[in-house]
Amino acid sequence: MKNTVLTFREAKGREKLVMITAYDFSTAKIMDQAGVNAMLVGDSLGNVMLGHENTLSVTIGDMLRHCAAVARAAEKALVICDMPFASYRASRQQALRNGMRLLSEGMAQAVKLEGGADFRPVVRALTRASVPVMGHLGMTPQSVHAMGGFRLQGRTLAQAQKILDDARVLEEAGAFALVLECVPAALAARVTRELSIPVIGIGAGPRCDGQVLVWQDMVGITDKPAKFVKIFGQVGNAMSAAFAAYADEVRRGLFPGPDCSYDAPDGMDFEALR
Numbered sequence: 001m002k003n004t005v006l007t008f009r010e011a012k013g014r015e016k017l018v019m020i021t022a023y024d025f026s027t028a029k030i031m032d033q034a035g036v037n038a039m040l041v042g043d044s045l046g047n048v049m050l051g052h053e054n055t056l057s058v059t060i061g062d063m064l065r066h067c068a069a070v071a072r073a074a075e076k077a078l079v080i081c082d083m084p085f086a087s088y089r090a091s092r093q094q095a096l097r098n099g100m101r102l103l104s105e106g107m108a109q110a111v112k113l114e115g116g117a118d119f120r121p122v123v124r125a126l127t128r129a130s131v132p133v134m135g136h137l138g139m140t141p142q143s144v145h146a147m148g149g150f151r152l153q154g155r156t157l158a159q160a161q162k163i164l165d166d167a168r169v170l171e172e173a174g175a176f177a178l179v180l181e182c183v184p185a186a187l188a189a190r191v192t193r194e195l196s197i198p199v200i201g202i203g204a205g206p207r208c209d210g211q212v213l214v215w216q217d218m219v220g221i222t223d224k225p226a227k228f229v230k231i232f233g234q235v236g237n238a239m240s241a242a243f244a245a246y247a248d249e250v251r252r253g254l255f256p257g258p259d260c261s262y263d264a265p266d267g268m269d270f271e272a273l274r
């Protein structure tokens, strides 16, 4: 069965939700077949796919292209697409226009945006226009300059209170779920208990309703993953070994061998060519 925003709502308190980032058709197909509940076309594609230092230069065009590729692979997983930095902060109209494009052209089933109570009108407008919204609080990478770097959020009681208050506002504004990134586990547990929508954690401890990871992190492809990342398979090492073996065989004339080459049609002698 295809996962939908209803699957997410109904899972609250019953089963853990599994979300993973996805950016391309081939990888998304493997993830979909592995049975994840949702694939997030994160604007982290700026880092892991495009080699930028942060997510700020990711455009709506980037997201549309990658989201459509993932959506074409998603038979069962819910496809959620990040709204990039410069696509929803200028006005409600801008957010509506771009949110709708992510559903119509990008074929997403929902969008995710970063920010708390200040974005209440935007979340309301999108949900009223039938664009389901996932919120994102805690460490919000699009605010890297405002936060003074990528660091644990909710370190003081005042900061923690703001995160809880923002979470309540997003739920009230119509968000169907919330990502909580890089906050103390006990704070994430408190927010998860408080909300009736699912809270998906990343660097937020085990007591959230689900988890999300950037896929390149959890298969050992990224250079210096954060403390909260667990490597579930050393795919990076396997890829390095495969690329090196390929280079070696090409250089030694071993690849392609007879198994990977085409024979001439019967009786044809290409030496006869002038």
Ligand code: KIV
Binding pocket: 021, 040, 041, 042, 043, 044, 045, 082, 136, 179, 181, 202, 212, 213, 214
């Ligand atoms: O862009 C992204 O990949 C994200 C996840 C880390 C939650 O927002």
